[in-house]
Each structure stands twice: as structure tokens, then as C-alpha cells.
Amino acid sequence: MSLLPFLEDVFAKTFHASSTASRKQNCTPASPSSCICRDPYSGEVVFQRPYLSLDDAVEKVLKTQRAFKIWKSVPLGKRIAHIQKGCVYFEDHKAELAKEITKAMGKPLSQSLFEIEAGVSKMKQLCTQAPKALETEFPPSPDEGKTRYEVQRVPKGVIEVIAPWNYPVFTALNGVIPALLSGNAVVLKHETLPAVGEAFEKAFGTFRCASAGAPGSSVGGPTPVEGLVSHLLVNVETSSILAVERDEIKHRVFTGSVGGGRGVMQTVGERAQNTKLTSPFITCSLELGGCDSCYIARDADLETAVPFIVNIGRLHNSGQSCCNVKRLLVHSEVMKEVEAKLCDEFGKTVLGDPSDENTTIGPLYGGKERVRFLWDLLLDAKKKGAKKILVRGEDVTALDLKALRLKVLMASPGSEDAFFAPTIVMFESAPPTSSPSVPRLLQEESFGPLLPVVSVGGDEEAVAIANGTSFALTHSIWTTDSKRARRYVDAIEAGTVMVNWCNDVHPQIVWSGQRRSGNGQGAMGSEGFRVLTYPKSVILHDI
The missing domain is CATH 3.40.605.10 (Aldehyde Dehydrogenase; Chain A, domain 1)
Structure with a gap:
């Protein structure tokens, strides 16, 4: 009689018992007994019901x-x-x-x-x-x-x-x-x-x-x-x-x-x-998740590209999307014009009650913890070489931290830190991925209206930066040159690559992620x- 079935059963029971115990131990505090959802603007409870047994x-x-x-x-x-x-x-x-x-x-x-x-x-x-x-x-x-x-x-x-x-x-x-x-x-x-x-x-x-x-x-x-x-x-x-x-x-x-x-x-x-x-x-x-990049090439149609990238690519849903633009790479030859257009678009945003038809940026889901996470990313970027910080199009680089905080973090009726004002962080270049001086903002997923902008010298540098994170959900390029677009697409490692488009999911094609963005x-x-x-x-x- 073979001992294999017996040993398999013993191993399985031991593994299952230990993993179940581990799962319960990791629920700290213990898994809640009720589902409670709060309005992130007013703080009011909008749903409360016991979980199913x-x-x-x-x-x-x-x-x-x-x-x-x-x-x-x-x-x-x-x-x-x-x-x-x-x-x-x-x-x-x-x-x-x-x-x-x-x-x-x-x-x-x-x-x-x-x-x-x-x-x-x-x-x-x-x-x-x-x-x-x-x-x-x-x-x-x-x-x-x-x-x-x-x-x-x-x-x-x-x-x-x-x-x-x-x-x-x-x-x-x-x-x-x-x-x-x-x-x-x-x-x-x-x-x-x-x-x-x-x-x-x-x-x-x-x-x-x-x-x-x-x-x-x-x-x-x-x-x-x-x-x-x-x-x-x-x-x-x-x-x-x-x-x-x-x-x-x-x-x-x-x-x-x-x-x-x-x-x-x-x-x-x-x-x-x-x-x-x-x-x-x-x-x-x-x-x-994703840390998706968008590259504006030297020949891009900026009149079309920048408004789309800002309002659809980055700020839609207050920047809370797995596939929105979290790193904007801009060819150095068009950087000055792009910066001006970015400031113009960010300056048009309206923060407030999300039920108001005029509001374009609502409070962040997750409340003050999420807002403070973005604040930490901003401070880290400031320490690691950010050239300029622009809040809703206004240059606030010279402000001290207290004044900067008043510009960026905003309260709602239900929370002292409910909003994060749309902010641009400008970099002259991106350090090598392995460098300890790489800002977290260029490597981590920032769920909110915080956009790092990096000047690049050409297509190859843009590809290297785009592929230089542990995420690979989507990337995009804006160009009027079909050959450049094809070279870029072929060089990018991601589930989806878009040309003159971003932050969108089309049901006609497969939606998937690679690396830490999916299996x-x-x-x-x-x-x-x-x-x-x-x-x-x-x-x-x-x-």
C-alpha cells in the first residue's frame, strides 16, 4: 500500500490549517462584522449593514x-x-x-x-x-x-x-x-x-x-x-x-x-x-495597479494632446484610476509649451461638493490617509530634485512647507483633509531606476491628482523610463509620426499601449497587466x- 495518498492528505491538512491561522492572524484588527460606507465629502454614513455569516x-x-x-x-x-x-x-x-x-x-x-x-x-x-x-x-x-x-x-x-x-x-x-x-x-x-x-x-x-x-x-x-x-x-x-x-x-x-x-x-x-x-x-x-507613463514626442499635436492627457488621462475621477497617466514624459524641445498648457488646464479645475454639476475634482476616497499619502509623495519629490511645484497652475516652489500644505490640502464638511489640489511636479530628468535618489512619485502608484512631469531627450530615453518600474499596465505616446509610434509600441512592455489616446479600456480588445499590474x-x-x-x-x- 502506497503512503503517498496518506502523506498528501496530512500535508494538505497541515498547510490548510496553518494558512487559515495565518490569514486570521493577519486580520488585525479582526475582520469587521458590518459593512460601513461613508460619504467622503460629508462624512455621513451612506450604507451600514451586517456582513453575511x-x-x-x-x-x-x-x-x-x-x-x-x-x-x-x-x-x-x-x-x-x-x-x-x-x-x-x-x-x-x-x-x-x-x-x-x-x-x-x-x-x-x-x-x-x-x-x-x-x-x-x-x-x-x-x-x-x-x-x-x-x-x-x-x-x-x-x-x-x-x-x-x-x-x-x-x-x-x-x-x-x-x-x-x-x-x-x-x-x-x-x-x-x-x-x-x-x-x-x-x-x-x-x-x-x-x-x-x-x-x-x-x-x-x-x-x-x-x-x-x-x-x-x-x-x-x-x-x-x-x-x-x-x-x-x-x-x-x-x-x-x-x-x-x-x-x-x-x-x-x-x-x-x-x-x-x-x-x-x-x-x-x-x-x-x-x-x-x-x-x-x-x-x-x-x-x-499601475504607474503608467505617457510620452509627448517632439512632433505631437499639443493642442489636442495636452487637454486630453490632463482631463481624461490624469484628472478624470480625481486621478483615481489604475490606468491613468501617473508619469508624463515630455520631449525637451516642447517642454516649455507643454508646461504652459498644463498650467492652463490644471488652473481650470473646480474642487468641491461632488454632487454639484460644476465640480470637476471631488474628495479622495480613503479620506485623510489617502491625502496624506499623496502629501508624503510630494515631500519626497521635493527632497529628491523636483525643479518646480505647480498647484492648479500656480508656481508654489518657493513656499515653505506650512504654506505649501495650505495650498495643497483642503478640508470638506466631513474631514480636515479631504481634497488634494491638482498638482504638477516638474523634473529636469529621471535618475536611474536603481538609484536611491529616484523619487517615489516616479516608481509608485499615486492614486490622486498629482502629476510628475519629466523632461526627456528622445524616444529611447522615454522608453527606458516607461519600462523602468515594476508595473506594466498601460503606456501611451502622442505623436504624428506613424513609424515613431510603431517603434515605441514595439519597445514598450505593458498589457496595453495606446497611441494618441490614454486612460481608457476598450471591450473589443483584451485588458490585462504584466509584472505587478496583473497576471x-x-x-x-x-x-x-x-x-x-x-x-x-x-x-x-x-x-
Whole structure:
């Protein structure tokens, strides 16, 4: 009798026990019992509800699994019709949902509304892509048709989608919609913006079948099936336990911080040691942070480039985007003109109540801790060679720290440090990556309206600086020379490279990150559907 199964079981139990204990130990303080969301402008509580217990969360997962068993047999055309019906829900409720987003995370109201409208457009676009992405492949026969091959795309099961606060509709739909179109069911963890999680459940969570449970049941019949999308209001610990211990969950989709991504990967590793599961080996899709660069070449159309880079590339959503411009590289020959245009655009910003239609910069999510993190980055840059500091277009380089702080940090009715005034930090050059004198602002992810601008001597230097961080989500170049654009694209290491565009996600192509920005398991595009399905090969011989 072999001892291997016994030893494997002992190792797995020991590993699981120790990793679970470690996870609990790392929850300091202990995972909270209630979800509490505060308006970052007023400080008022806008949502408060107890988290689901583990038992209640398991019941929701089981309900979603039951829905999956029916949904997986629904023809693709009917799935598309269900998604389109859900889009109508978002269109009908966009005004109140936009207000919920603005209250919960401080996004200016017009931008919250835009996110919902653009999100619906992305959902519809994914519906048009699904047939091609999910079609069966027919590799060529080796013997003139006697042996035929098929490679089908079959759904995995229950997909867990974990979405963050900054673009709550965009980041949720990136996983939810391709999962549903592929025949999966979804548990959605939207802890930081529960109103959006509940909206996805209401829009897509229930479908009707002619005969629930019958293979090939058509959508639109008399029998309602609930749980196709279930919003899970659970804390991190409960979510991790579900991922490690529940066989129903077959894939995790996570958008968030690098630290959060490590936690998700850890649970996938822990699950692999759980010998009680039928499917211990699952995959995950990680879209994490970025320190994205944008290069303005010497021949760029500055009249178009600078306003777009500032208002869409950097300051949209108050600078809180994984893929916005966090380092602006400018050819030295056009630096003077670019600086003047940057100051002009930054000077137009309006800070204030995000529900006011005139506001363009809202309070930062995370409150004073986030504001003070940006302040620390600014001080570090000042110590490490910043040539000039411009706050909303005004040169404040000569101010002492107390005066500078009064210019940069601003209060709201609910917090003494709620706003960080849009600030430009100018550098004559960037030190080598290995140098201790490299400002943190040029290496770390700065989530907020703080933009470092670096003068470069040419394309090669721009490429070296762009590739010189541990992040690789997106980079962009602005140029009128197609050959220069192609050389730059080919030299850049990132999930997405944009030419004369930035800070955008197009559903027609795969969205993924490399290095610390993700694990290359993409969302959207054809690849976004494939990672949420299993390939099933069929060999037909002499039939």
C-alpha cells in the first residue's frame, strides 16, 4: 500500500490549517462584522449593514450553483437577450445609481452618470463579441475528413468577481458580463460600493425558463430562476474561506491593489492543497495597479494632446484610476509649451461638493490617509530634485512647507483633509531606476491628482523610463509620426499601449497587466471570454 495518498492528505491538512491561522492572524484588527460606507465629502454614513455569516454566504453560493446548472444549457442567443434586458435596468435607474456612486466614493456626479452610460455601451459591445469568442473551433483533419476535430468552449461554473470602488460599474462588468455570456453564474463581491453590487443582482440575477432544470430551457418562460448573479456582502476573511473550501467556485476575478492580488493568489494556492475538493486547481484573473507613463514626442499635436492627457488621462475621477497617466514624459524641445498648457488646464479645475454639476475634482476616497499619502509623495519629490511645484497652475516652489500644505490640502464638511489640489511636479530628468535618489512619485502608484512631469531627450530615453518600474499596465505616446509610434509600441512592455489616446479600456480588445499590474489573465476581448471557459476537445473518427 502506497503512503503517498496518506502523506498528501496530512500535508494538505497541515498547510490548510496553518494558512487559515495565518490569514486570521493577519486580520488585525479582526475582520469587521458590518459593512460601513461613508460619504467622503460629508462624512455621513451612506450604507451600514451586517456582513453575511459564513453559513449565509455558503447558501448564496449554492443558490448560484443551482442557477448555473440551468443557465449553462441556455442557448447563447437567449443569454444575450438576458444581458440586453439587464442593460435596460441600468438605463432606467442610472440617475439614482449615479447619486449612490457619488455619495459613496466622491466621484463628480457627471462622471458617475457617464460611467453608467458608457458601462451599458460596453455591455452591449460584449454581447456582439460573444458569438465569435465562444464559437467552436474546427482544426483541419489529418486524413481528408475521416478524423474530425472540435474544440468547444464550455462554462466553468460559479465565477467570483471582486470589484473595487473607483470605477464600480466598469470593473464589475468586465468580469460579470463575459462570465454570464459564457454560460457561467456569478457571485459578486462589491464590498466598497454595495449599491452597485445590488444593481447587478437586480439587473441580471433572475431569469425565467419554460421549465427550470430542463436541458435547453429557453429564457422568458414562466418559471423564475434566482441566483444567476448574487451580490455577496462578505468581508475578506469569509471571501477567502469560500474560495479555499467551496467546490462551486471555479475562477476568481479581482481588480484592485497589488496587496489584494497577492491575497487572491494565496487563496488559490491554499485551495490547491485542499484534498476534499473535486476541483482544487482553479485560476484567477488579476488586474492590479499601475504607474503608467505617457510620452509627448517632439512632433505631437499639443493642442489636442495636452487637454486630453490632463482631463481624461490624469484628472478624470480625481486621478483615481489604475490606468491613468501617473508619469508624463515630455520631449525637451516642447517642454516649455507643454508646461504652459498644463498650467492652463490644471488652473481650470473646480474642487468641491461632488454632487454639484460644476465640480470637476471631488474628495479622495480613503479620506485623510489617502491625502496624506499623496502629501508624503510630494515631500519626497521635493527632497529628491523636483525643479518646480505647480498647484492648479500656480508656481508654489518657493513656499515653505506650512504654506505649501495650505495650498495643497483642503478640508470638506466631513474631514480636515479631504481634497488634494491638482498638482504638477516638474523634473529636469529621471535618475536611474536603481538609484536611491529616484523619487517615489516616479516608481509608485499615486492614486490622486498629482502629476510628475519629466523632461526627456528622445524616444529611447522615454522608453527606458516607461519600462523602468515594476508595473506594466498601460503606456501611451502622442505623436504624428506613424513609424515613431510603431517603434515605441514595439519597445514598450505593458498589457496595453495606446497611441494618441490614454486612460481608457476598450471591450473589443483584451485588458490585462504584466509584472505587478496583473497576471496576464485578461478581461474582455476574445481572451476575456476564453479565460472564463474550459476548452473541451472532441475527436470524431469514422462517423
